[in-house]
Structure formats: structure tokens, C-alpha cells
Amino acid sequence: MKTRTRIAATLAALAVLGGGLAACSTDADTASRNIATAAEQFEVQRTIVGINGITGETTFFAEGRCSFESEGRRFDVTCRYGPDEYRKHVFIMGDQDSVSITQEQPIDVSVYHTRVILKPQSILPEFDLEVGKQ
Known part of the structure; x- marks a missing residue:
């Protein structure tokens, strides 16, 4: 992908x-x-939620000015926390996981x-x- x-x-x-x-x-x-x-x-302000398809539990959550990339089961989220402050979060998803990405505000x-x-x-x-x- x-x-x-x-x-x-x-x-x-x-x-x-x-x-x-x-x-x-x-x-x-x-x-x-x-x-x-x-x-x-x-x-763009976003909310990114990972959900376990079997249990329905939230496996990860990111909110803010975030960019994402996905390849296979790896899901990388990079968020901006300040003018020169960025953090990268890496999630490895299982077979039954899904991700929901929502744009919070119109641009x-x-x-x-x-x-x-x-x-x-x-x-x-x-x-x-x-x-x-x-």
C-alpha cells in the first residue's frame, strides 16, 4: 500500500x-x-483510533496534528506537539485490528x-x- x-x-x-x-x-x-x-x-487536526475486531477494545489512540503511514501491519503515526517538537508512534497491528482516522475540523x-x-x-x-x- x-x-x-x-x-x-x-x-x-x-x-x-x-x-x-x-x-x-x-x-x-x-x-x-x-x-x-x-x-x-x-x-489537519485528527483522531486516530486502533480497535481490536474481536474484543472491541481500543488498542491505540492518537489525537492532534498527526500524519500517518501504513505498510502491511505496521502503522506509523507522527504528531506535531509544538513548533519544533515531533513524536513518532509505531503500532504493529494484528489480524483482527482496524484503524479509524477522523478529521476533526473542516479545512x-x-x-x-x-x-x-x-x-x-x-x-x-x-x-x-x-x-x-x-
Whole structure:
């Protein structure tokens, strides 16, 4: 299963390379992509609940400005707790578990324009520069 992060990165790469997005996408598709992009920027308030399908008990709970990725039985949740404070929570799900992700508040996204966020610090490599006398 592709993660939302990979989808957002792929969309950004297509826009940068001039590939753009398909002209025949619907307003719902565009709004959905823009909400996913906003969520990856920690702009969307969410409640994420893991539920055991046999007992009905809550196995995990996360609430806040959270992004998630899932692959197989692994479920990674990264939440923003402050301007420079992030925490990652990893859940390994069993055969009978399910996850519910709820967006708590509506957000304003355009259905006419696709949102692409490029961060130069992610594109340019980090390096150390030492200057001295020879």
C-alpha cells in the first residue's frame, strides 16, 4: 500500500518536472489531494483510533496534528506537539485490528488548484563548510 507521503512526493515531482496532474481529475480528487498535502504539513487536526475486531477494545489512540503511514501491519503515526517538537508512534497491528482516522475540523482547500509544497532544505543536501587559512 502506498503511503500518503509517497503520494505527496510523487505529485510534487510531477509538477516540478512539468508532468502536472491529469486535466480530467474531479473536484473531489483535487480536494482530497489538497487535504492530504495539508495533513502532511501538520495542518489537519485528527483522531486516530486502533480497535481490536474481536474484543472491541481500543488498542491505540492518537489525537492532534498527526500524519500517518501504513505498510502491511505496521502503522506509523507522527504528531506535531509544538513548533519544533515531533513524536513518532509505531503500532504493529494484528489480524483482527482496524484503524479509524477522523478529521476533526473542516479545512479550507481549493478545488481549482492543486497544492504543491517544495521545501528547499529537503531538496538540497546538508553539508558542512570549513573556511580557514592555507
